[in-house]
Amino acid sequence: MRRAKPIILGIAGDSGSGKTTLAQGIIQILGPEIVTNICIDDYHKYSRAQRKETNLSALHPDCNYLDILQSHITELRRGGAILKPVYDHQRGDFALPEYVLPGSFIIVEGLLGFYNKKLREIFDLKVFLDPEDFLRKTWKVQRDISQRGYSSEEAENTVYRRAEMSARYIAPQREHADIVLNFYRPGELPQETGSKLNAKMILRPTVRHPDFSELVEENPGSEENCLSFTLGRDSGTPVDLLHIQGNIRQNTMESTAKIILDNLPEAGPTSIAGTGRYLEGKTQKTSYPLALTQLLISFYLHKLKLNR
Amino acid sequence: MRRAKPIILGIAGDSGSGKTTLAQGIIQILGPEIVTNICIDDYHKYSRAQRKETNLSALHPDCNYLDILQSHITELRRGGAILKPVYDHQRGDFALPEYVLPGSFIIVEGLLGFYNKKLREIFDLKVFLDPEDFLRKTWKVQRDISQRGYSSEEAENTVYRRAEMSARYIAPQREHADIVLNFYRPGELPQETGSKLNAKMILRPTVRHPDFSELVEENPGSEENCLSFTLGRDSGTPVDLLHIQGNIRQNTMESTAKIILDNLPEAGPTSIAGTGRYLEGKTQKTSYPLALTQLLISFYLHKLKLNR
Numbered sequence: 001m002r003r004a005k006p007i008i009l010g011i012a013g014d015s016g017s018g019k020t021t022l023a024q025g026i027i028q029i030l031g032p033e034i035v036t037n038i039c040i041d042d043y044h045k046y047s048r049a050q051r052k053e054t055n056l057s058a059l060h061p062d063c064n065y066l067d068i069l070q071s072h073i074t075e076l077r078r079g080g081a082i083l084k085p086v087y088d089h090q091r092g093d094f095a096l097p098e099y100v101l102p103g104s105f106i107i108v109e110g111l112l113g114f115y116n117k118k119l120r121e122i123f124d125l126k127v128f129l130d131p132e133d134f135l136r137k138t139w140k141v142q143r144d145i146s147q148r149g150y151s152s153e154e155a156e157n158t159v160y161r162r163a164e165m166s167a168r169y170i171a172p173q174r175e176h177a178d179i180v181l182n183f184y185r186p187g188e189l190p191q192e193t194g195s196k197l198n199a200k201m202i203l204r205p206t207v208r209h210p211d212f213s214e215l216v217e218e219n220p221g222s223e224e225n226c227l228s229f230t231l232g233r234d235s236g237t238p239v240d241l242l243h244i245q246g247n248i249r250q251n252t253m254e255s256t257a258k259i260i261l262d263n264l265p266e267a268g269p270t271s272i273a274g275t276g277r278y279l280e281g282k283t284q285k286t287s288y289p290l291a292l293t294q295l296l297i298s299f300y301l302h303k304l305k306l307n308r
Numbered sequence: 309m310r311r312a313k314p315i316i317l318g319i320a321g322d323s324g325s326g327k328t329t330l331a332q333g334i335i336q337i338l339g340p341e342i343v344t345n346i347c348i349d350d351y352h353k354y355s356r357a358q359r360k361e362t363n364l365s366a367l368h369p370d371c372n373y374l375d376i377l378q379s380h381i382t383e384l385r386r387g388g389a390i391l392k393p394v395y396d397h398q399r400g401d402f403a404l405p406e407y408v409l410p411g412s413f414i415i416v417e418g419l420l421g422f423y424n425k426k427l428r429e430i431f432d433l434k435v436f437l438d439p440e441d442f443l444r445k446t447w448k449v450q451r452d453i454s455q456r457g458y459s460s461e462e463a464e465n466t467v468y469r470r471a472e473m474s475a476r477y478i479a480p481q482r483e484h485a486d487i488v489l490n491f492y493r494p495g496e497l498p499q500e501t502g503s504k505l506n507a508k509m510i511l512r513p514t515v516r517h518p519d520f521s522e523l524v525e526e527n528p529g530s531e532e533n534c535l536s537f538t539l540g541r542d543s544g545t546p547v548d549l550l551h552i553q554g555n556i557r558q559n560t561m562e563s564t565a566k567i568i569l570d571n572l573p574e575a576g577p578t579s580i581a582g583t584g585r586y587l588e589g590k591t592q593k594t595s596y597p598l599a600l601t602q603l604l605i606s607f608y609l610h611k612l613k614l615n616r
Contacts, residue, residue: 068390080379081375083376083391083393085405099376
């Protein structure tokens with residue numbers, strides 16, 4: 001049985017940049033039952049042990065079945081099913097494949113999603129995660145230790161060993177994104193790595209961006225306004241910047257979210273329950289700026305669906 | 309990297325009808341390095357234990373990912389790679405998937421290859437194996453015991469339990485084949501199950517059949533001639549029948565094979581080494597009629613490639 005053509009979101013970014021965390025909240029908003037989530041790590045060619053033996057990095061494009069990934073997303077876009085390979089991060093090895101059908105939305109997240117032209121052409125919206133390097137390294141080490149069974153030393157080493165590969169293969173994908181998402185520490189909180197971070201979305205003219213002015217204007221000039229627009233430059237080119245303040249209060253976040261939700265199509269999401277969640281080690285925490293980012297990207301996806 | 313569009317042979321038939329045995333010799337003739345062999349059993353949904361629990365049969369179309377199979381063959385036909393699932397018959401369970409690229413020829417063999425229209429449309433040539441029921445049951449029980457770890461009782465039971473399913477799902481595929489291949493016992497050898505069996509190929513007008521008359525006429529009227537043509541009826545419809553005698557001598561088989569090989573394109577196969585092999589229990593034996601059958605089907609495939 002074939003279904004309607006799904007909307008496909010690509011999330012790329014370096015290891016530890018928050019791809020899965022971002023995706024999880026978007027899935028919650030859109031509705032887990034209508035979202036298919038594909039993690040590109042499942043398309044690794046080699047197990048952790050094999051990579052160690054041969055001194056290959058999972059970051060290298062040749063260490064991933066990007067051709068199979070492309071053909072799988074194409075099949076899902078067409079409405080067909082796939083047998084998705086499965087990589088188990090805990091064991092660093094493969095498990096049996098899973099039968100996967102396309103939902104109304106497909107989220108594809110991973111290191112190399114925008115690596116080649118054929119992959120880039122598949123996505124309806126491309127988001128690149130580009131947090132401050134300090135944050136990404138902290139997040140990655142925390143995650144590798146608490147969730148992937150690495151020792152502290154192994155985790156630190158991985159960051160170090162990957163730097164060159166990352167510069168060569170991951171960073172160049174940034175320029176192909178429609179939206180670059182940057183989390184950064186507010187000047188007054190140099191040690192912050194969690195819920196109080198500011199977020200900035202760079203909006204490139206490669207997709208039609210929804211009219212956010214409505215959202216901001218309905219809450220005009222108030223100190224309570226946690227979203228703001230400015231013009232800025234990115235690699236020399238003028239861009240729109242959407243700023244989300246890190247020190248939002250819950251009330252403000254909720255009233256802003258309500259305005260966004262009210263602007264969504266009728267059949268769309270009605271609640272932000274389950275958004276903004278992230279893990280600090282093994283502890284689950286909540287970030288309001290993250291929640292708003294997830295809501296805004298979901299807003300994009302619903303607008304894309306509406307305008308198809 | 310994309311390659312030239314391959315020629316795709318489908319082989320269908322009941323469990324134990326000789327699909328793999330037939331395919332192996334064809335692969336030898338065409339050249340293993342340019343053939344991709346897909347066994348549909350790899351697309352089972354459930355392990356043997358799961359099937360036992362739920363009392364489902366691997367013969368049931370719903371117990372196989374026929375949608376994935378179709379999308380995989382389509383991708384191979386396009387020149388792309390697939391991650392093929394793997395079912396291990398010895399263990400009756402799945403193994404990790406394999407990365408598979410298309411060769412110049414693709415052979416897809418299994419129980420349900422012609423089950424639905426979309427599958428049938430993929431093949432350039434469709435062969436249905438329809439040996440005498442007595443032979444098929446004998447072959448199946450032998451195979452299940454010696455190669456798949458069944459007890460004698462289990463193997464006999466399987467044949468019995470499968471009869472209804474087989475009539476419902478396997479047998480109806482016969483009518484969709486371009487060639488029906490029938491091995492049968494000569495009247496004077498009622499106990500024969502191996503190398504002395506006669507073979508008969510029913511040639512339906514659904515594909516353009518090569519001009520076999522050349523092959524036969526070059527060896528006219530001689531007692532040594534082991535191939536002959538007659539007209540016949542199949543389910544009431546007139547058809548061409550190609551008969552291969554079971555009691556061929558090696559010399560005759562080799563001279564007939566030489567005529568066929570000489571009629572093949574220059575870049576084609578030049579030897580029948582490795583053909584006609586089959587297993588009786590764990591012992592490898594050779595059948596000349598089987599070898600000629602494999603050569604004739606390879607002849608078809610090369611003619612199809614030439615005329616593409």
